[in-house]
Amino acid sequence: MRILGIESSCDDSAVAYLEVKRGKVARLEYVVASQVIHEKYGGVVPEVAAREHSAKIPPILDALAEKVIGKPDGRAFGEIVDAVAATAGPGLVTSLRVGLDTGRALAAAWDKDFYAINHIEGHIYSNWLPGEKGKAKLDESSDIFPAIALVVSGGHTELLLMKGHGQYKLLGATADDAAGEAFDKSAKLMGLGYPGGPAISNLAKGGDPSAYDFPRPLLNSDDLRFSFSGLKTAVRYFLRDNEDRFDEKKFLPDVAASTEQAIVDVLVAKAVSAAKKNGVRTVLLAGGVAANPKLRATLAAELKKHVPKVRFVEPELVHCTDNAGMIAMAAYHQSQLRKPDDWRKIEADPLWELGR
Amino acid sequence: MPITIKTIDDMKEYARKIAVDLHGGDIIGLVGELGAGKTTFTQFLAEALGVTKDIKSPTFILFREYAAGPDLRVRGILKLVHADAYRIEDEDELWSIGFDDIITEPDTVTVIEWADKLPSMRDYSTYREFKFGFGEGEERVISCG
Numbered sequence: 001m002r003i004l005g006i007e008s009s010c011d012d013s014a015v016a017y018l019e020v021k022r023g024k025v026a027r028l029e030y031v032v033a034s035q036v037i038h039e040k041y042g043g044v045v046p047e048v049a050a051r052e053h054s055a056k057i058p059p060i061l062d063a064l065a066e067k068v069i070g071k072p073d074g075r076a077f078g079e080i081v082d083a084v085a086a087t088a089g090p091g092l093v094t095s096l097r098v099g100l101d102t103g104r105a106l107a108a109a110w111d112k113d114f115y116a117i118n119h120i121e122g123h124i125y126s127n128w129l130p131g132e133k134g135k136a137k138l139d140e141s142s143d144i145f146p147a148i149a150l151v152v153s154g155g156h157t158e159l160l161l162m163k164g165h166g167q168y169k170l171l172g173a174t175a176d177d178a179a180g181e182a183f184d185k186s187a188k189l190m191g192l193g194y195p196g197g198p199a200i201s202n203l204a205k206g207g208d209p210s211a212y213d214f215p216r217p218l219l220n221s222d223d224l225r226f227s228f229s230g231l232k233t234a235v236r237y238f239l240r241d242n243e244d245r246f247d248e249k250k251f252l253p254d255v256a257a258s259t260e261q262a263i264v265d266v267l268v269a270k271a272v273s274a275a276k277k278n279g280v281r282t283v284l285l286a287g288g289v290a291a292n293p294k295l296r297a298t299l300a301a302e303l304k305k306h307v308p309k310v311r312f313v314e315p316e317l318v319h320c321t322d323n324a325g326m327i328a329m330a331a332y333h334q335s336q337l338r339k340p341d342d343w344r345k346i347e348a349d350p351l352w353e354l355g356r
Numbered sequence: 357m358p359i360t361i362k363t364i365d366d367m368k369e370y371a372r373k374i375a376v377d378l379h380g381g382d383i384i385g386l387v388g389e390l391g392a393g394k395t396t397f398t399q400f401l402a403e404a405l406g407v408t409k410d411i412k413s414p415t416f417i418l419f420r421e422y423a424a425g426p427d428l429r430v431r432g433i434l435k436l437v438h439a440d441a442y443r444i445e446d447e448d449e450l451w452s453i454g455f456d457d458i459i460t461e462p463d464t465v466t467v468i469e470w471a472d473k474l475p476s477m478r479d480y481s482t483y484r485e486f487k488f489g490f491g492e493g494e495e496r497v498i499s500c501g
Binding site for chain 2: 010090091092093094154155173174175176177178181185188189225229232233235236237240350351
């Protein structure tokens, strides 16, 4: 099956071509246009984002066609595609509409199947995508269920139980800020750039993660909920009360490392607890924050320690951030489970919750 | 007259007091730096309006809508809209996606964080602004007007 995937839920415009043969990835090509413009603003600007998606999606579709069939010819590209998939939510409604409407229009014009895909489900399926070299860690025959998926990004912090492909139960989510947002806002308080995750992570390399004890809200609560909004307040007070130490060489790296540790500790503890409680075979990590090396290493080590039989799968670094390969992969698995969507009836759903 | 908030219970009490006087159509703007207590205030305000869901940060998707409690109907409140202008650079971005329609619904109470990024809000007769600042230690100071 050959699928064109389109993703535009936030600030990256992305398209991908995925070919699946006998349950394995036979070919994956993708083009991403990141909106560098947002670095200036310290975040996503909705109207700018939508305008940028409108401007970028047509040329990256051409670039994708050129990669796949050797020429930027939409008609010829349409002839080799079996289905079109696009993200329908959750996300910024103005951004979502651009990619979704492009996908619907192509499916209609080409007379192909159409799949509206949940962005979070897409992130989970990034674990089935191969890296630049080599094979994917998972394919259709992988026996991984039941599984826990920890999805962490700028807009999301969710723990989901998967009993099979396309079957989700939301176990817990953040009660306020997302983990990636905690990184972004803490980074802003420290005077670092956007996105905050990589900025803090880089600075943290030279710091001591146990230097300062920042709060780990709900760490020992019985449930699987998260809360990160108190962390930025704690970081703010700490910086205010230690203003005179900014010039010390180790100070900011120590603050960054301690902040990162606080966020990672909570994510890991809840994921391990979810794996234990549900007796799962696999834990899947996904989302932009899944690229964080500290989170990857700590989660792997803690799972090994507490639930040694559980397999830990993390996405290739290149597929952690928003991309369209994951949308095409989720669509492939949806296509094995259900009928295509009617493109006439699909609308963007900015609050689409998976597993509720 | 600025009010000093010393504890989390003070914040809850303050939010509850504000909530009691709210009616459908009211718009509340919150102004203050990161960590000043805007979200905490909103969570308590929502609780007082009978919202049962978690009030998650709307930073990434601009606004979220919640159903108000059934006993709020007598005051004409069916919904709470929690908006966040943190990422807004130019307020026209919000107007162009139909924000005006959402916040002027007569059965809706709207709370807007980072409202100082939306200068036009002051033109709405139903708009009130609260400024959140830091006091001594962990105190917050809130002023209205």
